[in-house]
Amino acid sequence: MKLFTAEQVYAADKFTIEKQNITSDELMERAAIQLFNWLHLRMQGAQVKIHLFCGIGNNGGDGLALARHLQDHGYNIEVYVVNYSKKRSKDFLTNLERLKERKIWPNFLEEGSEWPPIKEEEIIVDAIFGIGLNRAPDEWVGNLFEHLESTKAFVLAVDIPSGLFTESVPKREKDVLKANYTLSFQVPKLVFFLPQTGKYTVQWEVLDIGLDKQFLFETDTDYSLIGKNEILPFYRPREKYxxxxxxxxxxxxxxxxxxxxxxxxxxxxxxxxxxxxxxxxxxxxxxxxxxxxxxxxxxxxxxxxxxxxxxxxxxxxxxxxxxxxxxxxxxxxxxxxxxxxxxxxxxxxxxxxxxxxxxxxxxxxxxxxxxxxxxxxxxxxxxxxxxxxxxxxxxxxxxxxxxxxxxxxxxxxxxxxxxxxxxxxxxxxxxxxxxxxxxxxxxxxxxxxxxxxxxxxxxxxxxxxxxxxxxxxxxxxxxxxxxxxxxxxxxxxxxxxxxxxxxxxxxxxxxxxx
Ligand SMILES: NC(=O)C1=CN([C@@H]2O[C@H](COP(=O)(O)OP(=O)(O)OC[C@H]3O[C@@H](n4cnc5c(N)ncnc54)[C@H](OP(=O)(O)O)[C@@H]3O)[C@@H](O)[C@H]2O)[C@@H](O)CC1
Ligand SMILES: [K+]
Structure with missing residues (x-):
């Protein structure tokens, strides 16, 4: 399996939207449905509280869309917007509107906000930063991460643990929200496997969001993951004579x-x-x-x-x-x-x-x-x-x-x-x-x-x-x-x-x- 850079994932994203003639909002919806299916299969309607922390970009948009599906299926949710920037993405805003139409009012968290209480047996969905992270999070966001980790609740990261860069090592541990499980879109990330960054997620799994297969096949990557599928093509069987x-x-x-x-x-x-x-x-x-x-x-x-x-x-x-x-x-x-x-x-x-x-x-x-x-x-x-x-x-x-x-x-x-x-x-x-x-x-x-x-x-x-x-x-x-x-x-x-x-x-x- 190839390991794509963030840049290559964005390119696959763009290519897919054009080739399949869909909107970026529809692609986000696919991602959110995959997230929802994964959770729903495991939770089967259980009323354990799910706290969804959403940023203001597309990772946050995924979180908001997931919140909507969870609400529609009767789950017990609480939504927070981690308001680290004024530059909200279009699809984030679309999904925020859709929540409001359902009378779901997120709690907006900013510097100085009081952190919400969360019990150990509850679930945190981390949709704060995705692959768009390009600098260390602000101090107060790091403090929020620390608070969330201290609750010992199960952290499910959307796409990548927030604060983790795709192509470099974070300077400080507290700048990353450690995940128990990461649901990575389409492909895993190289950082899940390196000694200095692998520790930020205990487990990971890939969710197929239907990015164009041919594009993925034809794009050359510097790194790939070696499993059975990569080994079998060159395996040499023993011959009779x-x-x-x-x-x-x-x-x-x-x-x-x-x-x-x-x-x-x-x-x-x-x-x-x-x-x-x-x-x-x-x-x-x-x-x-x-x-x-x-x-x-x-x-x-x-x-x-x-x-x-x-x-x-x-x-x-x-x-x-x-x-x-x-x-x-x-x-x-x-x-x-x-x-x-x-x-x-x-x-x-x-x-x-x-x-x-x-x-x-x-x-x-x-x-x-x-x-x-x-x-x-x-x-x-x-x-x-x-x-x-x-x-x-x-x-x-x-x-x-x-x-x-x-x-x-x-x-x-x-x-x-x-x-x-x-x-x-x-x-x-x-x-x-x-x-x-x-x-x-x-x-x-x-x-x-x-x-x-x-x-x-x-x-x-x-x-x-x-x-x-x-x-x-x-x-x-x-x-x-x-x-x-x-x-x-x-x-x-x-x-x-x-x-x-x-x-x-x-x-x-x-x-x-x-
Ligand atoms: N193809 C796919 O796989 C699909 C991907 N999807 C999802 O999109 C996610 C990527 O979304 P995204 O590009 O909007 O970036 P995201 O990570 O939400 O960050 C938001 C913005 O924050 C900013 N920023 C950066 N660092 C910062 C900092 N330290 N402190 C403050 N601000 C900071 C920076 O903007 P800037 O301020 O630099 O202009 C950035 O743009 C991806 O992970 C996946 O979840 C799906 O929806 C479906 C298809
Ligand atoms: K995340």
Missing amino acids: SHKGTYGHSLIIGGSYGKMGAVQLAARSCLRVGSGLVTVYIPKCGYIPLQTAIPEAMVITDNEDSHISEIELSIEPTAVGLGVGMGTKEGTSEAIANFLKDYKRPVVVDADALNLIAQHKDLLKYLPGQAVLTPHPKELERLIGSWKDDFDKLEKAKVFSDKHDCVLVIKGAHTIIIYKNKGYVNTTGNPGMATGGTGDVLTGMITGLIAQGYEPLQAALLGVYLHGRSGDITVENTGYQALLATDVIEGIGPAFLDLFKVEEKVSAEEDGNE
Whole structure:
């Protein structure tokens, strides 16, 4: 799913109005009906009080129109206009008139107004600012946000939490009204997925307001959301007349005394994603544990007992996963540097190998084209330097990826994959996966996918998606706390099978989207 900028949404809006020969008021009405259907389906006429806070632009207009539908269906509502500007939009005014015709008189809130009392069990609809926000809200509006949050009532945001910009990070937390749920029109927003801004909404959902499909299809975006629909088109089925050689030979290079587990995890997950053969290159101390733990893997040992000191290969791997559990001993760094200078095939670089490259940036020029780098935030900072905020980070990552022709897998709650000027935001995974070894599993998976012939970028997308999906499937049995990296490997099979499951849709919601 594409992630559009506010500018692109306004353009889609305009295009749709012209092509479908409708007025902007009719489009707002569609949006309001979708909002109403969503609420009505869940509330079924319950008399819980709904407090609708509306701004003076089109976001506010959506709120007023929703209030009208709620009133028409007998809901218990209270409407407020947050009067932060005199410049009211046309469709806001139209909907204000329609409320007045029904004898609904909103409370106008201004600087110095007394804030309305709201009970914890009641509902707040936030239609104060939408994607038209272009500066921080006034102090008094921020104070209102604080008051609304302090009531602990459920906050349902219309389109986007008020105070949240679409393309930058707010300066202060109190300038945004945190939402429990956001109903985003047509498409989600990139800010729902970034570490600094994702916290402003607990959950989100998209409401289809019928913006022109062709326009949306043809408009190119810098970012997209990666889910099953994006993965399936490049999935490669296993073929009948194939053999283990068809699916590549992966080599995992890593391990040191006390960190052999990382290699085990990477090698096992590499096998689980379907690599035809897997060999590990490790220091001698890991020989017996590796051979015992993973009978399917072959082992080549270094001359050193406790760390890697030189990488001499007697095999020709299809893809290499480099760095897991490797440590930063002097001899190891040299071995990696020498290895990279000669090696020309696809590579996935992780952990200590990333840190080594960060320390010796000249090594970057030896990386083969489209090398996949899998940094967590600290490792990323060592590679690309510090950043002002999440947007600056993404821009720097794009420049880095373009300059060095590498795929950056920025690990986080929503892992973002950057290749050149595009970003791909992953949707799978959960907090249970914040545990030792899950990164090693990911490295093994991406390596194994490249070995089978996936392009490095595709391997990164598929690997990250399956890794998270496996975690999501597994966590249902373990809960967040008990989830281990090993469990994520065991979930890879079910995650593959899940790719082909067709999701059942809630029929009432489908109806609402007509
Ligand atoms: N295509 C779609 O998806 C559809 C979208 N729809 C809805 O429209 C919403 C966008 O509406 P919108 O453009 O009127 O902007 P909105 O966010 O209501 O702000 C209002 C005005 O406030 C101003 N302003 C900005 N910052 C400020 C500040 N800090 N303090 C004070 N004032 C400030 C600024 O005007 P300015 O003063 O800069 O001239 C701005 O124009 C969208 O989120 C969705 O809910 C639907 O109706 C159907 C179709
Ligand atoms: K809003």
